[in-house]
Amino acid sequence: MQIGRLFSAGKGQVGQYLSPRVLVVRTPFQKPVRHKETCYFGFEKLSQAQKFAQTLARSNHSFQVRSGQVLPQFPYEIKLSGDSGTARVLAYWDRLDQKQFSAIDKIRSPRKRNVQNDPPIAFIAA
Numbered sequence: 836m837q838i839g840r841l842f843s844a845g846k847g848q849v850g851q852y853l854s855p856r857v858l859v860v861r862t863p864f865q866k867p868v869r870h871k872e873t874c875y876f877g878f879e880k881l882s883q884a885q886k887f888a889q890t891l892a893r894s895n896h897s898f899q900v901r902s903g904q905v906l907p908q909f910p911y912e913i914k915l916s917g918d919s920g921t922a923r924v925l926a927y928w929d930r931l932d933q934k935q936f937s938a939i940d941k942i943r944s945p946r947k948r949n950v951q952n953d954p955p956i957a958f959i960a961a
Contacts, residue, residue: 838930853926855933858906859919874922877909884911891915 837852844850850860856877865871878884884900891898891913899914906912915921 853922854929856906856909856929857922857926859922860905872917872919874915874919875905876913876915876922876925877903877906878911878913879909881911884913888913891921896921 838854839851841849841851844860847862847864848860849863850858852858858875858877860873860875862871876884876887878887888898888900896918897916901912901914903909903912905914
């Protein structure tokens, strides 16, 4: 999976991952129809999917909460019909979270100094 790259999703459809957990599927060579675009959001836990579903329900979106079918790497997914704007916003925040978590991991696990392989540290006295 490469973020941003288009791929064939079968049946004349094209898929594009906007982030590791957000996928947009379109039918590109037909008239633009709002409901021809479908977004899939992957979740690790059912409670996360339910919380996002509540947000979608308050905004009167048409969606389904289901087990991971299109995004099999996630146990749960939400299928949202016709609103790629929500997918773009969620993907932006997901990518931002991924960058922050990778930066935190680098800070938490600094490279241990190997005395045998590292050059000696020189101190300069003034």
